[in-house]
Amino acid sequence: MIESLSYIGFTSPRASEWEELGPAVLGLQLAPRQPDGVIRLRMDDAAYRIAIADGPVDNLDHLGWGVAGPAAFEAAVATLQSKGVTVTREGDDLAARRCVVDLASFCDPFGWRQEISWGQACRQHTFQPGRPMSGFVTEAGGLGHIVLVVPDLARAEAFYMGVLGFRLSDEVRFMGLKIHFYHCNTRHHTLAMLEMPGVTGVVHLMLQVASLDDVGTALDIVQRRGYPMSMTLGRHANDHMVSFYFRTPSGFDIEYGWGAVEIEAAANRPMLYDTGDIWGHHPPEDGMDLPGILRPVPAV
Ligand SMILES: [Fe+2]
Known part of the structure; x- marks a missing residue:
């Protein structure tokens, strides 16, 4: 069902530190800031891979699993529902913030939010590491x-x-x-x-x-x-x-x-x-x- 971990999101009271930590320490590239103020970090030509949002506590906000395309997405939603998982089909607003075509969300048994999506936004040959390094394996x-x-x-x-x-x-x-x-x-x-x-x-x-x-x-x-x-x-x-x-x-x-x-x-x-x-x-x-x-x- 799942093809890869395509994006991930955290919350943290110290989110702003990632503006420096991401590029200068890890070699990630800061994605352009969206109106939501979330820090998004790139590691390849995908729009972003890691998001750190301001929040009251350190937490994993969501795991973003990628599926192959629209047919695989519909099949995944149907499979989840058939196995008793409550799935929410998310709207265009969240899809735009996650930089994907379509996504749905649900929780694992311990409360961790999961998202499945297809069509991650990508801009070819635009990744530039935040400091000199040879790039990420993605x-x-x-x-x-x-x-x-x-x-x-x-x-x-x-x-x-x-x-x-x-x-x-x-x-x-x-x-x-x-x-x-x-x-x-x-x-x-x-x-x-x-x-x-x-x-x-x-x-x-x-x-x-x-x-x-x-x-x-x-x-x-x-x-x-x-x-x-x-x-x-x-x-x-x-x-x-x-x-x-x-x-x-x-x-x-x-x-x-x-x-x-x-x-x-x-x-x-x-x-x-x-x-x-x-x-x-x-x-x-x-x-x-x-x-x-x-x-x-x-x-x-
Ligand atoms: Fe490890």
């Missing part, structure tokens, strides 16, 4: 990956796999954690979910760049500017991403990485890894912070 693989905290993986998978059609890439168990990784295109994972009883939240958003030097350059800038590091440079065991993590002013981490393997969906056999990393990715010496976006979920 296209059919979407904008990157998102990692959520969920209270119950089985319940989460009934929705994300059983309804939205994500496929399991791998399981990783380490430091008492259980994390499942899911693909919907050739990106090793577009979604990962970490089980923590009683809560739901957002761990990080991953952006993949085209060269290892882009990762090193970003690491220098992050450290020079004093953003809190969540994990040192390292290479993951499952997707082989070389990356580091830092805490943004909006409660979620950015994983900034290069070199991940692609997944061949038909050939994939999910593996169990007993370590997260081949090397590196060490948390701070005083311990890993809990995600800044985390809220209790009532038991069902």
Whole structure:
């Protein structure tokens, strides 16, 4: 059903800091400001990929999943409804703000707003990174990956796999954690979910760049500017991403990485890894912070 994560939106009291953080640290390009005042950031020729709106608390506002076109969109709405999901067909105003032709919205079992859309606005050969760098790995693989905290993986998978059609890439168990990784295109994972009883939240958003030097350059800038590091440079065991993590002013981490393997969906056999990393990715010496976006979920 889902082809990619085509856009994502957050709210934050510190949204305005992204005007500087996006271009100068991450290499994203500021999209022209619309009347709603939301900060929209580009990472390729799509109109925008990441939106940060002013809001009272740090939160994930929506996940914007792309489908192939109008027929796939209608089929997705019908499938969602047939599986008991309440779907709202959104109007032209929201479609214009999301820079898509048509979209519909619904919620996952933990209250995270989901949007499906087709026809993302695009302007060929117009992306200019906010600072010198070689660009982002996007296209059919979407904008990157998102990692959520969920209270119950089985319940989460009934929705994300059983309804939205994500496929399991791998399981990783380490430091008492259980994390499942899911693909919907050739990106090793577009979604990962970490089980923590009683809560739901957002761990990080991953952006993949085209060269290892882009990762090193970003690491220098992050450290020079004093953003809190969540994990040192390292290479993951499952997707082989070389990356580091830092805490943004909006409660979620950015994983900034290069070199991940692609997944061949038909050939994939999910593996169990007993370590997260081949090397590196060490948390701070005083311990890993809990995600800044985390809220209790009532038991069902
Ligand atoms: Fe990640």
